Amino acid sequence: MYKMNIRFHETTKTFHLFNDRLSYIICVLENGHLGQLYCGKRIHDKEDFTYLVEKAPRPMTSYVYEGDRTFSLEHIRQEYPVYGSTDYRHPAVEILQENGSRISDFRYVSHTISEGKPLLPGLPATYTEADDEAATLCIALKDPVTQIRLELLYTIFAGEGALARSARLVNEGSLPVHLLTAMSFSLDLPDKDYVWMQLSGAWARERHIKNRPLEQGILAIDSMRGNSSHEHNPFMVLKRPSATETQGEVLGFSLIYSGNYRIQAEVDTHDTTRITVGINPSGFDWKLEPGENFQTPEAVMVYSANGLNDMSQTFHRLYRRRLARGYWRDRPRPILNNNWEATYFDFTEDRLVEIAAKAKECGVELFVLDDGWFGERSNDYAGLGDWFANKDRLPNGIAGLSQRIEALGMKFGLWFEPEMVNKDSDLYRAHPDWILQTPGRRTSHGRNQFVLDFSRKEVVDCIYGMMETILSQSKISYIKWDMNRSITECYSAALPADRQGEVFHRYILGVYDLYERLTSAFPHVLFESCASGGGRFDPGLLYYAPQGWASDDSDAVERLKIQYGTSMCYPISSIGSHVSVCPNHQVFRQTPLHTRANVAYFGTFGYELDLNGLPEEELREVKEQIAFMKEYREILQFGTFYRLKSPFEGNETVWMSVSDDKKTALVGWYRVLNGVNMPYTRVQLQGLNPDMVYTNLRSGTTHYGDELMNLGLLTSDATSGEVPSGEKACGDFESRIYILKAKEC
Numbered sequence: 001m002y003k004m005n006i007r008f009h010e011t012t013k014t015f016h017l018f019n020d021r022l023s024y025i026i027c028v029l030e031n032g033h034l035g036q037l038y039c040g041k042r043i044h045d046k047e048d049f050t051y052l053v054e055k056a057p058r059p060m061t062s063y064v065y066e067g068d069r070t071f072s073l074e075h076i077r078q079e080y081p082v083y084g085s086t087d088y089r090h091p092a093v094e095i096l097q098e099n100g101s102r103i104s105d106f107r108y109v110s111h112t113i114s115e116g117k118p119l120l121p122g123l124p125a126t127y128t129e130a131d132d133e134a135a136t137l138c139i140a141l142k143d144p145v146t147q148i149r150l151e152l153l154y155t156i157f158a159g160e161g162a163l164a165r166s167a168r169l170v171n172e173g174s175l176p177v178h179l180l181t182a183m184s185f186s187l188d189l190p191d192k193d194y195v196w197m198q199l200s201g202a203w204a205r206e207r208h209i210k211n212r213p214l215e216q217g218i219l220a221i222d223s224m225r226g227n228s229s230h231e232h233n234p235f236m237v238l239k240r241p242s243a244t245e246t247q248g249e250v251l252g253f254s255l256i257y258s259g260n261y262r263i264q265a266e267v268d269t270h271d272t273t274r275i276t277v278g279i280n281p282s283g284f285d286w287k288l289e290p291g292e293n294f295q296t297p298e299a300v301m302v303y304s305a306n307g308l309n310d311m312s313q314t315f316h317r318l319y320r321r322r323l324a325r326g327y328w329r330d331r332p333r334p335i336l337n338n339n340w341e342a343t344y345f346d347f348t349e350d351r352l353v354e355i356a357a358k359a360k361e362c363g364v365e366l367f368v369l370d371d372g373w374f375g376e377r378s379n380d381y382a383g384l385g386d387w388f389a390n391k392d393r394l395p396n397g398i399a400g401l402s403q404r405i406e407a408l409g410m411k412f413g414l415w416f417e418p419e420m421v422n423k424d425s426d427l428y429r430a431h432p433d434w435i436l437q438t439p440g441r442r443t444s445h446g447r448n449q450f451v452l453d454f455s456r457k458e459v460v461d462c463i464y465g466m467m468e469t470i471l472s473q474s475k476i477s478y479i480k481w482d483m484n485r486s487i488t489e490c491y492s493a494a495l496p497a498d499r500q501g502e503v504f505h506r507y508i509l510g511v512y513d514l515y516e517r518l519t520s521a522f523p524h525v526l527f528e529s530c531a532s533g534g535g536r537f538d539p540g541l542l543y544y545a546p547q548g549w550a551s552d553d554s555d556a557v558e559r560l561k562i563q564y565g566t567s568m569c570y571p572i573s574s575i576g577s578h579v580s581v582c583p584n585h586q587v588f589r590q591t592p593l594h595t596r597a598n599v600a601y602f603g604t605f606g607y608e609l610d611l612n613g614l615p616e617e618e619l620r621e622v623k624e625q626i627a628f629m630k631e632y633r634e635i636l637q638f639g640t641f642y643r644l645k646s647p648f649e650g651n652e653t654v655w656m657s658v659s660d661d662k663k664t665a666l667v668g669w670y671r672v673l674n675g676v677n678m679p680y681t682r683v684q685l686q687g688l689n690p691d692m693v694y695t696n697l698r699s700g701t702t703h704y705g706d707e708l709m710n711l712g713l714l715t716s717d718a719t720s721g722e723v724p725s726g727e728k729a730c731g732d733f734e735s736r737i738y739i740l741k742a743k744e745c
């Protein structure tokens with residue numbers, strides 16, 4: 001059925017991909033390249049849109065055809081621009097050839113339109129479960145000189161304003177070439193009237209929202225660290241200056257990749273905006289021998305005419321249902337207790353069981369043993385790479401400990417950092433050449449550790465072997481997969497000089513390979529990705545691990561910004577969020593226990609502390625929190641999420657999740673600092689059924705959905721001044737969860 005939603009008009013050589021929300025129109029230009037005609041809200045299909053190829057003679061321009069002073073690629077909006085001819089902007093593809101030339105000229109050859117969506121071998125990508133969920137257009141082009149074939153894949157999803165794109169280059173010639181740039185996605189938009197929004201920050205303050213208007217020149221975010229990075233998430237939004245959470249045009253761009261990437265907007269001299277998304281060309285050089293092919297990662301663009309919330313919800317639906325996979329994809333996530341902030345490296349088997357037993361008593365379902373259980377690991381100088389239990393601390397091994405935890409009636413989870421090695425380890429002593437290091441250069445460390453060369457199959461095999469042994473011999477239900485340093489001196493002893501530009505990408509392919517093997521061999525194990533918190537929180541890993549530890553910063557106030565920013569692209573079910581101890585270990589702030597939980601509910605939820613250390617009163621509260629989460633986690637994690645008030649714009653944050661049947665809604669309200677004698681406040685809700693009558697379980701009052709969405713939910717704080725008798729005084733870092741239930745349920 002959705003095959004019909006990709007039309008090809010033979011006479012004008014025009015492709016129109018469309019659904020209810022989106023139209024995307026491409027044509028074959030007179031030189032055989034692809035022109036970009038329209039990307040935006042759905043418009044009627046018709047035979048001829050070629051009037052949109054605007055041409056004009058302009059001074060200081062280079063033209064393709066002699067005798068013609070109009071056709072210059074510099075002034076034409078394209079789909080996958082090449083380097084070095086009449087277009088002086090940054091290209092989507094640049095290929096170094098045997099004779100030193102970097103020019104290419106990809107001309108349309110043929111196309112196919114099919115239902116569904118093909119998998120990308122070795123790479124994470126969105127997928128379909130039924131053919132009518134999407135339609136895919138594959139356009140083949142060829143460069144006549146090098147005989148390189150370029151296949152551009154476009155998938156439009158039924159009913160979603162989402163388009164997935166990737167490129168495949170096949171060397172059908174007789175000489176090797178070097179791919180220097182091979183982007184996943186390129187799009188030329190006709191104007192520059194956008195605000196660029198990115199999710200940036202640092203370790204412990206990931207994915208903060210930053211906005212800048214576009215202007216002539218280049219704006220980019222990228223990573224050259226070997227991971228997608230804490231600094232810039234591989235995601236970017238262009239929004240019209242007047243767009244808000246609830247209205248206006250926005251375009252979101254997301255790369256399904258975990259390594260070096262670049263997302264760039266180049267505004268040219270005539271205000272055309274070129275977006276390119278893909279592997280970072282800096283440091284990239286992929287040798288393509290005759291007969292070989294190279295598949296780029298996939299990029300996803302979401303268009304919404306209805307503001308940021310709608311864009312985010314589209315990403316959430318697509319990534320939660322058709323990027324994440326496996327047993328845990330649609331299942332509410334277990335409430336866990338992780339021992340890291342409770343003990344750090346200082347634990348014994350009995351101590352762990354003591355923490356787990358208390359957690360069990362409170363209702364926790366999964367106990368996770370973090371760093372420090374293996375090899376000679378008693379600090380961060382030793383042990384990484386030796387994935388077998390430290391018998392001094394765990395005399396009965398992981399098998400014995402996991403049995404004791406299961407005997408308590410809980411599941412057991414374990415931390416690994418598979419890609420790393422300490423020099424003080426058996427693995428390094430046996431294979432000192434297995435780390436990424438450049439001959440003749442100093443090899444830098446990060447946290448005293450070195451990066452294993454995951455571009456080599458024997459290295460990945462060896463780590464797989466150790467992990468497989470532990471997993472098969474013990475009762476392990478969950479794995480936290482960490483990655484605690486960025487890559488330096490990237491060079492593989494196993495590759496020749498002219499293939500060293502491949503190492504960063506081959507490394508990530510090795511990571512994906514290990515993930516694929518483990519998730520296939522242990523399909524019921526829940527994987528959580530982590531990289532010093534959120535250093536590799538990206539769509540690539542979501543394909544293997546349906547949740548990720550969002551940040552090492554577990555402070556509730558800091559988490560408001562981190563989780564709010566993360567929600568721009570990533571589903572709530574993917575956001576690892578825990579309650580931790582006070583004073584907080586990252587910012588030393590004291591926040592009320594209920595606020596810590598009220599923030600963590602909008603995520604996977606768990607505890608990062610030793611519950612034995614809490615007074616009885618707080619333990620009672622913890623039990624209530626866990627009971628609450630069990631009752632509502634399905635809605636919190638899988639409902640429709642709306643951002644209502646931004647922590648980046650004021651003292652208050654508000655967000656909410658609504659059940660699919662709209663009968664239950666949970667509103668999280670958070671205030672950083674208390675004020676005195678403050679105004680009455682209310683907040684307009686979203687996503688309710690206007691005709692349903694909801695009971696506010698907090699106040700006992702009833703309201704129509706339209707009342708709550710238009711008039712608003714009263715959030716006034718009666719204690720900001722005098723405290724009325726019978727009420728509790730609220731201080732700084734206050735928060736509330738409002739539960740709204742439709743009357744008939």
Ligand code: GLA
Pocket residue numbers: 340370371415482484530531532533549551552
């Ligand atoms: C990283 C993780 C933490 C913890 C430590 C253990 O920093 O983000 O959650 O697992 O490593 O060393």
